[in-house]
Amino acid sequence: MTRRTMIEAIRDAIDVSMERDEKVVVFGEDVGFFGGVFRCTEGLQKKYGTHRCFDTPISETGIVGVAIGMGAYGLRPVAEIQFADYVYPGYDQIVSEAARLRHRSAGDFTAPLVIRMPCGGGIFGGQTHSQSPEALFTHVAGLKTVIPSNPYDAKGLLISAIEDDDPIIFLEPKRLYNGPFNGHHDQPVVPWSKHDLGETPDGHYTVPIGKAAIRREGSALTVLAYGTMVHVALTAAEETGIDAEVIDLRTLVPLDVETIVASVSKTGRCVVVHEATRTSGFGAELAAQVQERCFYHLEAPVLRVTGWDTPYPHAQEWNYFPGPDRVGRALKQAMEG
Amino acid sequence: MTRRTMIEAIRDAIDVSMERDEKVVVFGEDVGFFGGVFRCTEGLQKKYGTHRCFDTPISETGIVGVAIGMGAYGLRPVAEIQFADYVYPGYDQIVSEAARLRHRSAGDFTAPLVIRMPCGGGIFGGQTHSQSPEALFTHVAGLKTVIPSNPYDAKGLLISAIEDDDPIIFLEPKRLYNGPFNGHHDQPVVPWSKHDLGETPDGHYTVPIGKAAIRREGSALTVLAYGTMVHVALTAAEETGIDAEVIDLRTLVPLDVETIVASVSKTGRCVVVHEATRTSGFGAELAAQVQERCFYHLEAPVLRVTGWDTPYPHAQEWNYFPGPDRVGRALKQAMEG
Amino acid sequence: MDEKPHLSLHVPEPPVRPGQKGDYTHLRFSAPGEVRRPPVDVDPMDIHDLAYKLIRVQDDDGNAVGPWAYSVDPGRLRKGLRAMLKTRAYDARMMKMQRQGQTSFYMQCTGEEAIACGFQASLEKGDMNFPTYRQQGLLIAQDWPLVDMMCQILSNEKDRLKGRQLPVMYSVKDAGFFSISGNLGTQYVQAVGWAMASAIRNDSRIAAAWIGDGSTAESDFHAALVFASVYRPPVVLNVVNNQWAISTNQAMAGGENTTFAARAHGYGIPSLRVDGNDYLAVLAASSWAVERARRNLGPTLIEWVTYRVAPHSTSDDPSKYRPKDDQKAWPLGDPVERLKLHLTKLGEWSEERHVQAKAELEEEVLAAAKEARSHGTLQEGAKTSPAEMFEDVYKEMPPHLREQRQQMGY
Amino acid sequence: MDEKPHLSLHVPEPPVRPGQKGDYTHLRFSAPGEVRRPPVDVDPMDIHDLAYKLIRVQDDDGNAVGPWAYSVDPGRLRKGLRAMLKTRAYDARMMKMQRQGQTSFYMQCTGEEAIACGFQASLEKGDMNFPTYRQQGLLIAQDWPLVDMMCQILSNEKDRLKGRQLPVMYSVKDAGFFSISGNLGTQYVQAVGWAMASAIRNDSRIAAAWIGDGSTAESDFHAALVFASVYRPPVVLNVVNNQWAISTNQAMAGGENTTFAARAHGYGIPSLRVDGNDYLAVLAASSWAVERARRNLGPTLIEWVTYRVAPHSTSDDPSKYRPKDDQKAWPLGDPVERLKLHLTKLGEWSEERHVQAKAELEEEVLAAAKEARSHGTLQEGAKTSPAEMFEDVYKEMPPHLREQRQQMGY
Ligand SMILES: Cc1ncc(C[n+]2csc(CCOP(=O)(O)OP(=O)(O)O)c2C)c(N)n1
Ligand SMILES: Cc1ncc(C[n+]2csc(CCOP(=O)(O)OP(=O)(O)O)c2C)c(N)n1
Ligand SMILES: [Mg+2]
Numbered sequence A, B: 001m002t003r004r005t006m007i008e009a010i011r012d013a014i015d016v017s018m019e020r021d022e023k024v025v026v027f028g029e030d031v032g033f034f035g036g037v038f039r040c041t042e043g044l045q046k047k048y049g050t051h052r053c054f055d056t057p058i059s060e061t062g063i064v065g066v067a068i069g070m071g072a073y074g075l076r077p078v079a080e081i082q083f084a085d086y087v088y089p090g091y092d093q094i095v096s097e098a099a100r101l102r103h104r105s106a107g108d109f110t111a112p113l114v115i116r117m118p119c120g121g122g123i124f125g126g127q128t129h130s131q132s133p134e135a136l137f138t139h140v141a142g143l144k145t146v147i148p149s150n151p152y153d154a155k156g157l158l159i160s161a162i163e164d165d166d167p168i169i170f171l172e173p174k175r176l177y178n179g180p181f182n183g184h185h186d187q188p189v190v191p192w193s194k195h196d197l198g199e200t201p202d203g204h205y206t207v208p209i210g211k212a213a214i215r216r217e218g219s220a221l222t223v224l225a226y227g228t229m230v231h232v233a234l235t236a237a238e239e240t241g242i243d244a245e246v247i248d249l250r251t252l253v254p255l256d257v258e259t260i261v262a263s264v265s266k267t268g269r270c271v272v273v274h275e276a277t278r279t280s281g282f283g284a285e286l287a288a289q290v291q292e293r294c295f296y297h298l299e300a301p302v303l304r305v306t307g308w309d310t311p312y313p314h315a316q317e318w319n320y321f322p323g324p325d326r327v328g329r330a331l332k333q334a335m336e337g
Numbered sequence C, D: 001m002d003e004k005p006h007l008s009l010h011v012p013e014p015p016v017r018p019g020q021k022g023d024y025t026h027l028r029f030s031a032p033g034e035v036r037r038p039p040v041d042v043d044p045m046d047i048h049d050l051a052y053k054l055i056r057v058q059d060d061d062g063n064a065v066g067p068w069a070y071s072v073d074p075g076r077l078r079k080g081l082r083a084m085l086k087t088r089a090y091d092a093r094m095m096k097m098q099r100q101g102q103t104s105f106y107m108q109c110t111g112e113e114a115i116a117c118g119f120q121a122s123l124e125k126g127d128m129n130f131p132t133y134r135q136q137g138l139l140i141a142q143d144w145p146l147v148d149m150m151c152q153i154l155s156n157e158k159d160r161l162k163g164r165q166l167p168v169m170y171s172v173k174d175a176g177f178f179s180i181s182g183n184l185g186t187q188y189v190q191a192v193g194w195a196m197a198s199a200i201r202n203d204s205r206i207a208a209a210w211i212g213d214g215s216t217a218e219s220d221f222h223a224a225l226v227f228a229s230v231y232r233p234p235v236v237l238n239v240v241n242n243q244w245a246i247s248t249n250q251a252m253a254g255g256e257n258t259t260f261a262a263r264a265h266g267y268g269i270p271s272l273r274v275d276g277n278d279y280l281a282v283l284a285a286s287s288w289a290v291e292r293a294r295r296n297l298g299p300t301l302i303e304w305v306t307y308r309v310a311p312h313s314t315s316d317d318p319s320k321y322r323p324k325d326d327q328k329a330w331p332l333g334d335p336v337e338r339l340k341l342h343l344t345k346l347g348e349w350s351e352e353r354h355v356q357a358k359a360e361l362e363e364e365v366l367a368a369a370k371e372a373r374s375h376g377t378l379q380e381g382a383k384t385s386p387a388e389m390f391e392d393v394y395k396e397m398p399p400h401l402r403e404q405r406q407q408m409g410y
């Protein structure tokens, strides 16, 4: 067991995977010699050589495109998109190709890729270093979408993702890289080294894809969250004193419906939280499913707390970010509803 | 007044707009001399010359990219993407650029584009000529998403879209081009010339963006639909004998929440129908909003009838397509719920 | 103030349109045998001129001439001719079946047979093609069972793609034939990635990427060339310039002032421009590029100059945008006729053998069609269960798909 | 069976890394004055060689030499020198303010000033630049108020972009300066579209597209070149090759075997490769390309060869990936020092005037910074109302945004 930041946990997951399987190859912009702008691949080129960890040209189209070719050949490519905001030039390759290759070839060819990308705001990155595009992937059949909220899960889920035979979008909330940011941007962040979930086993272990985790048990209300918002939701629960059950989804597709339904059936109330823009965000899917599946248990409408339907602003970042106050207000509203 | 097919109505909308405003320019793959693979721009190059209606290279990236530049210059580009399934190479330009240009430049520059694209299945087009990607646009702040279900609306909405100062995704359900297909693929389609909504005024008129239309009044249940599914829903209502109110949304963003809420508040039941894959489809947003806003009126969960979460299959097209039987079953279920 | 000239937009047009006479006199071609053959390890900078010439081997009299002519076993040439004839017979039969409503869609490669058939002959088992929809010749030239191909066209119960894919979008890993995408261009860069993987693993297998003239405008073309330029993987980058992309001609893809072979120069990749209707030239150029790849010398781009004789697809009507006699004006002839002439000249073929071979092959195709049809067609007979739709979306079917399959009644 | 060689992947590396001595001896440059100056209506095919040379005007002694030297009013040159000095002073001040926490982010253009400053001098009012984040010189060279630029950096109440954009992502339509995107490459093709629009309208305005060496790998670069090739719009396609793209050098963008100027050839677009640290060469090449555009002769691509002296941005630490003394090895010198030498040689400048001008400009920048700060900074003082976030998403605020604004409490 070692205390690791999320960056260290991610790096370790890749390291462990490269060690175990020489078909794992790692690449992306600035990923090779430099080790990535967030240092997630630092040291890997030195350890495994330029054939297994290398820089790429600045072409997200190309990064995803060659990853698909490598996957079809039989490698296990782990590609980094420098920021999730820059994935769109690779979107066609992801949606039209990676997601459908197994199906359209009836299993003849597959694309076992992991596409890692830092997501979310909170670093004054403005509209092109802050986005949370998960819903643009969850709508696409054939993709799995994963988003960890802590080092333990990050490592275990990333190892699972690399070993998985399907294409996986692996979103890394960059605001969590160094500590469990709870949305109080004016308070110092506790580092992962002081947090239980910073404790990560050395070597190989997995966290299963498709399973949520209950971060806080409660009976009054269910909060569905993922990534950074898990910590914000926990804080909002503490601060409002509402006996909320906080579920960390961890995987968005395939979704752990069972855990969600069990919780909402128990609490009868549900608040969904995410940082992405509201309209057609993944919160819509969650709200739709909860009311479909738990309608007769619900005592109040499922509420959504989300980023606004605007680009992520630079200076007004903290007015955009759905922090503990906004989440807290929704919890109270859901209790009253 | 002239009876027009949807293709003719679309062509006429462009023609009228080009006639009135010489800043309107029209382009896309095979759009110029040939008049488009669906013939929507036939005759326009001849009438307005190659400076105003022209073919483009096969590059959706380029088509959207140059449209943005033209829009910023002051033109009103109307670009065609040959099939909605091929929009993804242009997705970055749409999401990162067109959608955010006005906001990020504080109104200094704008992108008043219309991006037209045939969508939806029903022509044995397989997975790359059948998609309904609307939810990938509705999630993006700064875009408006429009989808007509008949010639009258198609013409009026397209003229509105061309005159609108914001970037607009204009989806054209290709299965409706020639007649109001109701999902009974084994029955002949009534041509638009025999349908009231094939009746379109000559010359200029508009249908407002952001306003839904009630296609069928009813008190037992509300069906929210758009595009091809409007006709399927109407048929399902007839065939089940359920007194359904069928709302044709026409615009998805901005959504006509008022009309929806008024109807569901009255009926207390709601079924949402679309052809796109289910997870994170626009139906999720609709279901989420309906339960948020009408929770205390709802007597049953909002149900969704959608395409399955698989690629659109070629030979099993009619098992994929949510036809009147599946919609009808959902209507009955919602009545029992 | 100086008077500024008014700007205007240049919109390229094909030289002729319906109602006019076909005309390809604007294309500049080299004479057969004229173009030099550099060593495979040539410095790419030293062969820029080749991108503006045209490698041709066969002259008008059927002789193989010049430095690219090399001795090929006549048996191999006869095999090539048969592959082309079989491809043509196959296309004709599939067209007929489409018109009879047994399938929804078909695409012919008429006039372009030499390229795929000749190229395939230079590959080895284990290599991988990333084809477009117009390279059925790659399968046919390796005698892949026609029935298997036809069952895909008919979306019947023996369709290895289980009715999921549009007809002609074959996928045959065992034949080194990558799953065809309906999205243009996407596979060009995937081929580069596959070749990179082969290099990463110190393997000896090579990849071949395929794209049409029109599709070179797509983004993936550039991504492929950039990555091929940087990592020098073992890949042959084929551009099939058949002059047309549905209704637009190659000028609309940027071919007016330059050639598609020249695209490679800016990436430091060597390129050839080759008469794609000359089976001998196809063989020669293919093996040059394949040898480069195999010897770890990196990528080669080949522009194959040819002509799309057929309509774009069964949904297309070329009389709307090009002269009816357009094909007659095409100066590079027909690949089948040309190879026939050469073989005849060699004394290895004759009119009688030709007539007989054609008849045999048509017979073979017809028999295959009959067998394929016995497994069902799109509209009639056996087909894959609709439940199959839910398979292979993921390796294991997740709960939500199981639920949906149930909702569908399976 | 023949033994097949094992393939391997070529992964380009910069010639040197931290700990080693800076080295740019692998770059081949022409001597000043060596490269010919073709007429602006030259056939693109006839100047392919220029893409592998380097247009340089100023020699080591400060003389303007060769066919690209043309007589420029010394007043214009002094103006250019002041613009470069001001840009440098501006960068220095903004860096300081970033380190003091008054803004979140900054990007310098140190060493590259001649390109934007010189290029801007050849444009006219009404023309439109589509810049990257390293072309602040375009604004400064036209004396755009520094306070206005700084308020954007500080995201304060006078920020014309209302705090929405990352610092340096200016947008100034009145200055012919298009809104900068954080997404690399996207605007290259937009510039082509803007130029197409000008041609469509028979206007006389031209566009200038800007991109970095690393970003030429992006898809939009290709789309831009394809559309520019086809429609021949009035656009200058600038590629600023400053050798680095964050931590990777230009070989990783495909510059190892060729030049970025050569990319244009495959599209039939004429191109120049120019010493971007030579203000005189910048002026000469810019006006050549601008004249082509203005005279409806179509696009020109210019590769500006320069060196990124500064870190990529305030978030970057170049000592991690290149030698500390890398800059010293850069053979093309410093643009400011070089123009200073030339003007001094002409008798139009002196060490004293230089020192005085620098001091004046630093004073001017400082005063502007003071004023800008008085309108607030990212962390302190006045700023735009958060409610502004909801404006300009659409022209009219739709109901759902009004509702959300209310939820936010406005
Ligand atoms: C991304 C994408 N855009 C558009 C299309 C529609 N489309 C199918 S084939 C075709 C023309 C392709 O021409 P070319 O590349 O020259 O190939 P050819 O048909 O001549 O073999 C077009 C535009 C598509 N399939 N995919
Ligand atoms: C689409 C996209 N991908 C990646 C990035 C991250 N990024 C920002 S600048 C940069 C390097 C650009 O290098 P270059 O084009 O050479 O310009 P320079 O910084 O040298 O001026 C990268 C990779 C981005 N902004 N956008
Ligand atoms: Mg073609």
Ligand SMILES: [Mg+2]
Pocket (backbone or CB within 6 Å): D212, D213, D214, D240, D241, D242, D243, D244, D245, D246, D308
């Ligand atoms: Mg650079």
